[in-house]
Amino acid sequence: MSEIDRREFLKIVGVGAGAAAAAGCYRYSELPEKLIPYVIQDEEIIPGLPVIYASTCQECSAGCGVHVRTRESRPIKLEGNPQHPINRGSLCARGQAGIGRTYHPDRYVGPLQRGSDGAFAKTTWDDAQHTVAARIAAAQGKVAVLGAPTGPALSRLIDAWLAAVGGGSRVVYEPFAREALREATSAVFGVASEPIFDLEGCDLVIDFGADSVGGSGRSPVEHARQLMAARDVAKEEGRASRLVYVGPRLDETASVADEWLPAKPGSEGVLALAVARVAFETRSKGAPGSEASLQGVLAGFSPESAAERTGVSADAIRRLGRAVAAAKKAVALPPGVALTSRRAVATNAAVLVLDVVAGAVGTSLHIPPATETRVASFRDAVKLIDAMKSGDVKVLLVHGGANPVHTLPPDSGFTAALEKVGTVVSFASLPDETSERAHFVLPDHTPLESWGDAAPRPGVRSLVQPTIRPLFDTQALGDSLLGIARAMGDGVAGSLPAGSFRGVVESAWSGTSLRAALERGGEFGEGSYASPSLSASLARIEWREPQLEGEGEFVLLPVPSPLLGDGSGAHLPWLQETPDPITKITWQSWAEISERAAASLGVRPGDVLKVETPFGSLEVPVWPRGGIRDDVIAVAIGQGHTVGRYAAVQTPDGSSAPRGVNVISVLPSLTDEAGGRAWLAAKARVRAAGRFERLPFTQETDDKRGRMLGEAISLVALAEGGPSPWAPNQAAAVVDHGTPITGAAAAATPLGEVAPGEHAGEGDKHHEPEILRAYDAVADSLPTDPFRWGMTIDVDRCTGCSACVVACSIENNVPIVGETQVKRARIMSWLRIERYVGTGEPTLQPARPGPQNHEELGKTDVRNSPMLCQHCGAAPCEPVCPVLATYHSPSGLNGMIYNRCIGTRYCSNNCPYKVRRFNWYDYQIETWPQPQPLMLNPDVTVRAQGVMEKCTFCIQRIQAGRLLAKTEGNATPADGAVKTACQQTCPTGAIHFGNLKDEKSEVREAAAQGAGRAYHALHDLNTRPAITYLARVRREGEDHSA
């Protein structure tokens, strides 16, 4: 459908430049149909050099700033805006993948109107707008606008528009809206706003199921960065810092935590209050003058009773309480979506109380002044549905990618209510379940094509600007609304701003230098925060655990998918194909239950479970884990779409079947005390369905068998100092730095005969290989060459968020192969994150292979080890290639020459790290439907059928950096000037890249700082990798197997 022919493409390239500057205010159909030849050089564009625009990420509500990297005025990559206070240059996986929305092959290419035959038919903007205008006029105020949160400018416009067209209701609908937290804040502090948590420099962070560093967190990039900075083991205070996680499931945050308390789901509040009480008693510290009210609240929560109710041992509670009291800067984070129960307000309030006791208010917890709540509560959505049912809504406008049909529970009756609405207008730019039921589709621009703004928090205003001329005949939502208004006549349009939505945004920014703001990405100032004291309403809160519907034996825990979010990410193939950080499953839904539960149900991984709640039932393959409570079954939210090339399963006959399951379909539409949506609301009866489904997972076992991969070291051992127990690099000093590459004669003796640590000092020829066992920058590149590129990866900082994986795929044109190929272990990602649990046991394998999980309840010894090409000095892959298609570059890189490769695949067999990928099919043709080829990185070859490929350390970026340095008259690029895609986006700065020959380079510094825990993957193979890993640090925290 959305085919772009070559001429079209050239047109975009030609006009693009102008478009980027002037986009947003015109219509595709009104464009001059002529090519502007490149002989008229646009001064903004030098072919081959990227032009970068600052904008704002629209994938979730965190509001991270992005730099849109465009080439010949086509966005090819999103990168974090280093100046932006929220993400400081990093992006999460979802942000990285966001670019794919613009080039999505399913996009609506123009306005559609449902014909009498019930099928969509093309129409023109004028016709569409006039018809819709007429319907709205006829509706006489029975108009409703339902949409996701938008930037303030657009939000104000919508309100003004609604007023202008004769009134109507507006529901800002966000599935993961955190109404409970807002309510709790107003209950505890009397300020109705969502607090902002600042983990900077915290020495104690207690996360009550917020999964704050996980993809589903409130502001994952920011919190991950702050947390890992606070835990930097290079610093004394960093070593003292602790992260404690409370939650039923070993999720991303739990995996990096020092202590994990698997409390009963729903009992977090009780736990928080008990901890608060201990802390309070240990050291009476709290908001001034609040002792009395606090005592009143905390009285009923002795550690023992709490232990009874939460399943966490009283000792643990006491210890935690004392830790809170002792902490210099502690903070407790209220629950995330998964644990938002019918008592969510109480739970959140309890956690806030703990924050008060911990003295976090004002230091690590900031409360913005109460604003008019932009996000409506779930109760309003329900009200709207009732109105629709009763026919009080004649025209419904759905915008901002809101997809209530998919994200509202069936028993809310939205789908049925939608039938009752005479005119449903969808502004979706991608087809989804809701837009497919609309009568009109007036496709919106994608964020990369639109103007807009965002105000994620006080003092931070961020701009969205178009970076490409709209690919299709779409129109910005704002312009559509204005168009409709004008179509309704001057009476209506008069009260609205004239001109285009771009003008609206500009006027919203009047009083600031828009130009400067556009360059910066927005206005980043310090916000002013309220410093409230405890409110009296605290006393009115009823502290009880929630009642769960149904009498199944399992608590149904709907966890937001770290990659797909509320399901909007399911349309992006990169997010679908990136393995889940915990289970490494792609493209599918799975149910997590404990291994004990699985055993009692008699199911193995992949056996299908039938999950029944009073509100429905679904069948989903099981993934037993050690890291989840026995009474919990967790299913990720986000899959189960029935519309979309990637979101749904395309059957050969052209129809589409649901991909995975939509867990929302078995959830009730219940609310918490204050009318917020309750997710943790149902119990499930679970039994084996007697079917098996092979899950598309990419890692079968998390047992590293004691091999030198994903290492960890105890804080004690590290504090003692001394060299790393894995003895990397030791002999580097011994090596005569004059040794030419050939000096490493047969240094690549596989399975190095010399035991680690034993680095013969004598330099006679015979022992040279042994000396060179250790990695040496000089010997692994040409002595005459100024570079030996290398990397340092801090396993202790890696949260497994997989942003690097997506960034790598998009930067390097890595093809998406789809579910069936992933099942056949043909995923093409150059960079994978291996997740190991514990040191592993070299246990002997059973005859029946299958996924193995070695997690244990209450244990958090998880090592996320990013695995990519190690660019070995003595690379086993190089000597075995008969045609020299892979070789060692003068700068020490392990080069891969695609058009010399004949595909013997010997190199991969001989690669101990198994980082090489092979083009089994012609992915150029098979996996880049139009217009996706437009987003290919022109600096990176798209690999042909039958050749090997692998990580190149982003050679194109290295080359660009070297050339830039040359043009600036420097011999070599400054340290840090060249960043690999994975390093650039890593929220926690776990990856350092640079020139190993430069003693003072960041990469050497990082390795030196972590010398005590440095190791090389599979060191005893003597491949002399260019990547130095820094082991995870196990901080002492006792186990709390509930």
Added chain:
Amino acid sequence: MTPPPAEPVAALIRPPPVARDSQVNRDLLRVMDGVSVGYFGVLALALGFMFAAGGVWIYQVYKGLGIAGYAHPIFWGSYIVTFVFWVGIAHAGTLISAILYLFRAKWRNAINRSAEAMTVFAVLTAAQFLGIHVGRIWKSYFILPYPNQRALWVNFKSPLLWDTFAITTYATISIVFFYVGLIPDLAIARDRSTGWRRALYTVLSLGWEGTSRQWKSHNRTVLHLSGLATPLVLSVHSVVSWDFAMSIVPTWHATIFAPYFVAGAIFSGFAMVLTMMIPVRRIYGLEHIITDYHFENMSRFLLLTSLIVGYAYCAEYFIAWYSGVEAEQTSFWSRAFGPYWISTWVMISCNAIFPQILWFKKARTHVPTLFVLSVLINIGMWFERYVIIIGGLSREYDPAVWGTYTPQWTELIIVAGSFGFFCQFFLMFLKVFPVVAIAEVKEIEIHARAHGEGH
């Protein structure tokens, strides 16, 4: 002394008497003439498989290797398995012709011709798989060190390149050896054939007349070729084994590989010779030429090589345990008890256990037993390579990406096709060339007769 009275020379001229043909010639040449329906049936079957495989292969080139069962990290599959299998088969011929020739083991005469033929055909079959296996066959000429403007040569450090050289050399030498031995017999055939056959044999026999000069240089040539081929035959499978031994894959990186593979090759080669010759002998009634004595000698070889292979199996496990390298131990354990345990136990029983019955003369001389056993050994040896290659790759150093591999129908068709390819060559050979080295058999017969006449 006076010379006898001079007779007119003309008086001496008599009509030359009719040449009396020899029994051997008749028996052995009879194999070539006339084709039965059965023959055509088998040939059609072989060709059928061959062309089916060709079709699948073309589809594979068009579509990509993805249609095969490869799964990361198992990047070598049944194609390489079958390649090694056929290279192994190719060893019996040269061994019998060259080594046994040097050892003056006269009993080889009855079987060396067919064995050599098999060698040639097996090498040709094996060579196919190098092309079938690579990802971009249309670029596979890159592997030759041909002069080019980029002055870009090939990597002589790569075992695959050694392989290329070894296989081409082996193919060439085998063909030369085969042909040289064939020349005198072609002359025999020439003298007894008409029509196109006569034309063909006249050309191929190079006008051989068995003059002393021809025989003398022929003997020399055979001797020297044997001298060259003996180290060659030992080297070829060593080189093939180094494709694996030179890598760092656990269970591959072992010094025992060369002898282990050579023994295995001879083992499978002899088995294949038996598999082919037993039916041939039966169908064409050559019992008095290829006697049970020959089969018994070959089964002795089988027993010997089976013991060597069996020893290698044990040695591998011992070293894995003794080396204390966890990766090796894990990999070997999973070989025996992991996902590929069936293949492993098929291999062990077929190659190391069943052949032990050859300790008994009854078994060695009972032809049906030998036939069944030889087929079993062929199967076992295919699985040996399967286990080594797939098993090794499926359990490497990085446990996170351990994989499993299942052959797809496409591969199996191509593998089956290789047998068709081989068989159709052999069937044609039966009808075009003498299946037994007639001259050499004759040599023995005449000697025997001479002694029989009491000289």
Added chain:
Amino acid sequence: MPQLLGVFTEPAHVAAAVHRLRGRGFTDLETFSPAPFAEIDDAMLPKPSGVRGWTLVGGLTGVVTGYALTLWMANNWQIMLGGKPFSSIPPYTIIAFELTILFGGLMTFFGLLVVGRLPSFRSHKGYSARFSAEDFGLVVRCRERDVAEIDGLLREHHATEVSLVEA
């Protein structure tokens, strides 16, 4: 000149006849035998065959080519591979070995053609199919007046028949 053809059934007889004839000064001889018999060949050609020389030359060419090729190509454009030296003799030895065999074998074959005067498509007058059966033939080219004597000699050495193939 006339040629006499004696037909024998035993290689030994042929050899004896050859020796005798040579002794009597008849050197223009030719034999046909259905199988290789050293006694005949040695009686006819006492000198060792020249094939060995060809093999030697071929082998030497092979080994030299092998090392030269590999070493030159590896150093013509030096490419770093897994930290190994550019000129690594052990792997190149394998190439050298294979080429030794290849060239040696081919040269040996050419040696056979040259030394054995093959191919020769002018069939010898005396040759007939019986000699590719089980008979041996000995052809003597001599002057008219020696015919009778040679006839006698041949019969004396158990020639089953003697005939004049050319007057």
